[in-house]
Amino acid sequence: MTVSVLVADDSKFARRQLLRTLPEGWDADVRHAKDGQEALDGFRERQPDLLFLDLTMPDVDGFQVLETLSQEFEHYNVIVISADVQPKAVERATELGALAFIKKPVDGEELTNVLGQHGFL
């Protein structure tokens, strides 16, 4: 079954790096959001199975996206992909309901393991 995926990152380079790291042959329909607001709009519109979310973004950042999702939706699957690797950032993201936290630059094996652990493969 095709997994609907939204990738939210203000950097096109980062989004392309992530796409290149996705497991080969994974059946996913991937859309892009280039900031936090687009991530929220895209999520409300399609309610994707999975959101890859960057934290450091202009205007609406990843923490605010998570906070809004937690108010509006009962279920949301978010994997944070971030360069902000402070233990407190991981803690905050987890408290706000993120399933997992992957540090940038993304390691393909780690990403595949996390996707497998949460039943997306």
Place this chain on the structure above:
Amino acid sequence: MTVEPLTEDQSDALQELANIAMGRAGKSLSTLLDSFVILSVPRVTVVDVGDVADTVARMANAPEIGTAVRQAFFPTVRGEAITIFGPEGCREIADLMGHEGELGDSQEQELLLDTANILVGAVLNGLGEQMETEFKYTPPSILAVRTPLQQLLNAENLDWTCALLIEVNFSLDERGFTCHMLTLMPENSLDYIRRTLDEMLEDL
């Protein structure tokens, strides 16, 4: 001389490399101060040296400088790293690190030099690792205390015509602490960076 700007793709890629490097520096700062550090999106631009001060003033949104620390880096990619602390920067760091009472001027400067050194090392090592170049550094030194930004970044002090400017900043939750780190690199270092970015973009 007209400066050739980075292409949109180059600038976007470099911004992401800076973001990753800043993230590592943020983690070091967060450990040092045992506080959550707020990171914002790094900014990358190629500017004419005459416009550096104005551009930085606009980016930093803070014309008032507490203390500025300078550190030069080299050899393949060379340039200047300038770390600018707000007027309350030292007091905040001292508090968080558990120093009690008044610090003397030399102790204050020591604290800021150490902090700047940690940040610059983390940001540049992070960038260097991703761009496959190693940096060496001069020891940090105090560039200015309570000096207007315009004076600090006077073009006459730099013998370059244009510069690649990368700005990252750190602030602390629930405190007035802010710290801007600028790296300025001259045009000949820019060539190396452009080539490296193009290779990374081709690999995507």
